Amino acid sequence: MFKPVVKYFAFTLAASLAFTPMLRAQNRAAYVNPFIGASTSTADAGVYHGLGKTFPGATTPYGMVQVSPNTITGGDNGSGYSYEHTSIEGFAFTQMSGIGWFGDLGNFLVMPATGQLKTKAGTIAHPEGGYRSMYAKPSEKASAGYYSVQLTDNNIKAEMTAAPHSGMLRFTFPQNKQSRIQIDLARRVGGTSTLQYVKVVDANTIEGWMKCTPDGGGWGNGDGHAEYTVYFYAKFSKPLKDYGVWSADIPEDWARKREEVGSDKYQDAVANAAILKGIKEKQGKHLGFYTNFATGANEQVLMKSGISFVSVAGAKANLLAEIKDWNFDALHQKATALWNNALAKVAIQGGTLEQKKVFYTALYHTMIDPRIISDVDGKYPGGDGKVHAHAGFKKRTIFSGWDVFRSQMPLQTIINPRLVNDLVNSMVTLADQKQKNYFERWELLNAYSGCMLGNPMTSVLADAYAKGIRNYDVNKAYALSVGSVEKFGNGERGYTPGGIGIAQTLEYAYNEWCVAQLATWLKHPADAKKYAARALSYKNIFDKEKGWFRPNEDNGQWKAWPDSGRMTQWYGTFETNPYQQGWFVPHDVDGMVELMGGKAKVLADLDNLFAKTPDNMMWNDYYNHANEPVHHVPFLYNRLGQPWLTQKWTREICRRAYKNSVEGLVGNEDVGQMSAWYVLASSGLHPVTPGDTRQEITSPVFDKVTLKLDPKYAKGASFSIIAKNNSAANVYIQSAKLNGKIYNKCYLDYSAIAAGGTLELVMGDAPNKKWGEK
Known part of the structure; x- marks a missing residue:
């Protein structure tokens, strides 16, 4: 597919500028390139799902705040940013990473400007119609905890950095009698906040909130039921002297979903908003705040804000606890230090510079979610609409269950088990607060969104419990697992009928x-049986006649077999075809193989799946790494004795599907899942079946991990995987030792990892078919 030369030149220059610091082992954050995956482009992806959908802005590990550029509101652009866009509409304090379904957050949008105040953003096609600004692509820089860009319309440099609950922006203005910082309080990715409030507290401070409901679109354009309030407490380094509020007149009977908010009628109302100079307090349906001031040449004006999902007092406490002064560079250094500390959970040796950047950016992307939602004092918003105080855990949110149970959460059980414990506690207490007897499958800010399928929290819980992560109410968690599979499951009928019956039946079988x-571990024998x-x-x-899985109608009859058979997209499946979805029997691989006609037939079928996969591994009908249901498939060869x-194939996927470029992810990042697969596989380990402690051994990309x-949670201090004679050609394991003793299995039990020690692999350029008992 043709791609503009300018685009790649700009990216190369920006990336090189971002990586000028000396790359030292202890400065792992210097390897992070937040531009990897930062595109929602469907043209580049060749499919409506788009590409990685990550954001390039500043954040901290699992932080509440993400200060990031936004280039688009609306459409399937959940990150709010896409690299190919040529204008920026502002810098928001909250973002989602790697998601579709129209997205959400993107709140508290800050924009510097000069000249006449404009109250609407404008569009990508006509940025001059609003406060958007064109920007110099080569000036764009991003690293862990930092982002900067030169806005060319008004010649303003914008820089941003973050703390866990707060963020800071530094704007370098030209000489101008009417410079400005303005904040669009209504803005929200995929829609609008439906009610806002702002108050001038003193000569340097404002506070307020933005209420987001399903009526304003957002998550699933309202179908995701996201309802939350973002509170803010913001300070300006330059006194508030010439300030005010803009307020658009939005009639009561106007719908406010994604389509309506983007309509000419709605935008005309925003463009003609009343400008209320000097007003100190205002509540309304579409508000913004501005402060005007004169600036000298290259004068720096800063703004910092805490946010909270609990209260204005919480936002204030968050800011005062984390950012006590106006030292932007010191705050940036703290953010980098937080990333270096987090990324130190995995140390690598060997590999190319490109591979190191891909690895540590992938690890970085696994450390965005599930993010904290509790304030510095531990208070958090509950599912019952009340404020709660945690009892020994950090409240987490954004659980993209169907994606992350496969690689992201298994990775965290090894390197960050406290996070997994937090997540289980968060989901158990959420069900209590909402008076539900089941787990949610895709949670966003306490919303029971019902997105995707299956009961993925049962997998996360089983995997956590199996690995000794149990500091939560185990009995309640178990009861919720039972409630989940009873509410959403194959039940006594033994299958789930309907249009996605293959996907649902297979997912539910694994969940059960x-x-x-x-039930076995907790001694509930009847349930276990x-x-x-x-x-x-x-x-x-x-x-058996068709030799593959096939969906049923409600009456138990097979759905009509299509002309293209199991290659038919959406035939009984979700975002896949039956050829891809049918491999998802991770809990009973031997039974699956027998059903499919035996080992030889299955191996031939797997070989065909990989052989017909396009070299670039973009969205396709065979091994489609861009979508999660096949992520365990390369490891099935271990189970089949080859x-x-x-x-071979995990090394190929690491090489072909992950790049140090904007298009470096072949599909949606999916809240850490795509990157977690790479972290595990390139390290030499990955599970087939979360909930089973068996970890498959594969070919590491690096000489030592x-x-x-x-x-x-573990007896050992660390576990190392050494690959001797490793290279791009030497991808095959010749022999192995575990803690100095000869080891001939192609898998490890998790207990061996938790005990600490070393797995030593000797690599070669040809398969040793005698190594690796299944």
């Missing part, structure tokens, strides 16, 4: 296996 595991039997329900939708093919363990 997870509950059976929990019941759900172990239901875990085999995947067999009920296998059509581990050298797991080694050391995983730092948490002493609260």
